[in-house]
Amino acid sequence: MTRVVLAPDSFKGSITAAAAAQALAEGWAEVEPDAEFVHRPMADGGEGTVAAFAAAVPGARRMPVRVTGPAGDAHDTSWLLLPPDDGAPHGTGVVDIASTSGIELLAAPRPWDADTTGFGQAIVAALDHGVSRLVLGIGSSASTDGGIGMLTALGARFLDGAGRPVAPGARGLDDVAAVDLDGLRAAPEVRVLTDVTNPLTGARGAAAVFGPQKGLADPGDISRVDAALARLASLLDVDAEHPGAGAAGGTGAALVRWGAVLAPGAAEVAELIGLADAVRGADVVVTGEGSYDGQSGDGKVPSFLAGMAAAAGARPLLAAGRITPDADVGIFAATVSLTVLAGSGESALEDPARWLRVAGAALARSR
Numbered sequence: 001m002t003r004v005v006l007a008p009d010s011f012k013g014s015i016t017a018a019a020a021a022q023a024l025a026e027g028w029a030e031v032e033p034d035a036e037f038v039h040r041p042m043a044d045g046g047e048g049t050v051a052a053f054a055a056a057v058p059g060a061r062r063m064p065v066r067v068t069g070p071a072g073d074a075h076d077t078s079w080l081l082l083p084p085d086d087g088a089p090h091g092t093g094v095v096d097i098a099s100t101s102g103i104e105l106l107a108a109p110r111p112w113d114a115d116t117t118g119f120g121q122a123i124v125a126a127l128d129h130g131v132s133r134l135v136l137g138i139g140s141s142a143s144t145d146g147g148i149g150m151l152t153a154l155g156a157r158f159l160d161g162a163g164r165p166v167a168p169g170a171r172g173l174d175d176v177a178a179v180d181l182d183g184l185r186a187a188p189e190v191r192v193l194t195d196v197t198n199p200l201t202g203a204r205g206a207a208a209v210f211g212p213q214k215g216l217a218d219p220g221d222i223s224r225v226d227a228a229l230a231r232l233a234s235l236l237d238v239d240a241e242h243p244g245a246g247a248a249g250g251t252g253a254a255l256v257r258w259g260a261v262l263a264p265g266a267a268e269v270a271e272l273i274g275l276a277d278a279v280r281g282a283d284v285v286v287t288g289e290g291s292y293d294g295q296s297g298d299g300k301v302p303s304f305l306a307g308m309a310a311a312a313g314a315r316p317l318l319a320a321g322r323i324t325p326d327a328d329v330g331i332f333a334a335t336v337s338l339t340v341l342a343g344s345g346e347s348a349l350e351d352p353a354r355w356l357r358v359a360g361a362a363l364a365r366s367r
Contacts, residue, residue: 027360046139147254
């Protein structure tokens, strides 16, 4: 009997990691009905982080909260309360930026006005509940505000040259002349999950690399926001070159200033959900994500799972929405693209669960 561990990331904007794992299992079972399936939906700090913990940790509770979303209106979401343990006697709060201030929450990009206020408000809700520890996912953000929205929600003040609070988003970031941290909430133990190591500024920084994804298309605008981020780093006394400071539009830098530790998202999630124990003794590990491309080998879920599977003596397999020509597929024993199976990306997106079932069956036959 084959022991199959199913540990995909979410397929951004189309299907959750848990639903993807279920569809893959159903497809595999069509070929091998007697296979043993172990579900460990994954995340790397982006979309699906809260859901991954909710699915894997017994006793986890979703805690509803209303926040200001990236469009500036009220948004109902939740953070996750994990049960107490030796390191967190009052429990751990899991909050992700994707479900509070994420780009998937916008109908259209708002490069100058989207901000991280909602993320900060959800963190405040967890702190008010009394958690001993925070785990924060900062992938899939909607803004390039340097985290000033989040820090404002936590009690900081960002002022313009006239001593007035600045506007939300990159628009306000551009006006910051002074910072008042006297009212900033004290941080408990905070671990931040991120899948990037980019610095805050420069050619690999938040504005240059991720700004275009959030609507900063003009080179002049990118330079303007990059300069504003550099000024913010100086005012906060944060090292702009700190690995991961550029994550989530500079929110990584703001969290470092708050006292948080940035950590590789996939590895942290894997440890917290006991993935190593699940993979030990597995014959096959199936992972996946929406787009497996040239950047997927840099700490994202599929490459991390491939390494873990190989170390445990299991065959690593990949199902992805699409696989680009620059992607490193040599780390997998077999791969399958939903776009190829469905005939087009549009068809795959119309019914991802269907094509993941087909992918599961195809991977089972590849053995």
